[in-house]
Amino acid sequence: MRTKAIYAVSVTAGTLLEQGELLEQSDRTDVLTVEATDEEALELRRLLDSYTARDAHSLRRAPIPYKSADHDEATRSFNDKTFQLYLTIYELGTVETRAYIDENELLAKLRNPDYEHPGYDR
Template sequence: MTEKQTYYVSISGKRVEPEPSINDQLTVTATQAEISELQQLLDQIQRDDEKTQFRAPIPYKSADNDKATDKFNEDIIKVYEAVYALGTAETRDHIRQMNILNKLHDSDYDYPGYER
């Protein structure tokens, strides 16, 4: 069994660090494999973000029906789901207060890390 360690996740910085820094970070406890998976999700939102930035300066193009924006939104939710599942009690409380994970409100959702 692989030992879990404490890591600090900066979603805006799209990175996981072994030591806390001055940036806003969420604390998780995870194995190295779990952190690798989380970093892959963060890398994906970085790629999504790069795609959406090309549309941003076009004033007549709405983001309402933009596939790149939809993909970014879906992937950022995946990141928050992963951080919630690995997060400390304080991290989970913070994410609950953000009210961005609808799955936390669905009592029929039965996955580890999500409350009933």
């Protein structure tokens, strides 16, 4: 059986910290706790790095006035990666982390962005 360690994940800061570093993050409100094997933590780190890189790419594209970002492939890809990141956090998450994600309907909101709602003018 593989041993799992406790990690703190901050998507906004782009960090994945081991339990020993958690005390330094105790005052942060954007930290989600997960339990992961070394391999699972490595995969979560890869997803987090990919998310951070795509976030920077999306930010550079945002001011282009003639391109509708909500129908852009880069935005769709970013949304998919964001969903995958939070799904992985949910799957590895502690009871409290899963409850937070459920209560805030994060996965549902990420899977169905606003422009998919009725009344959106395509």
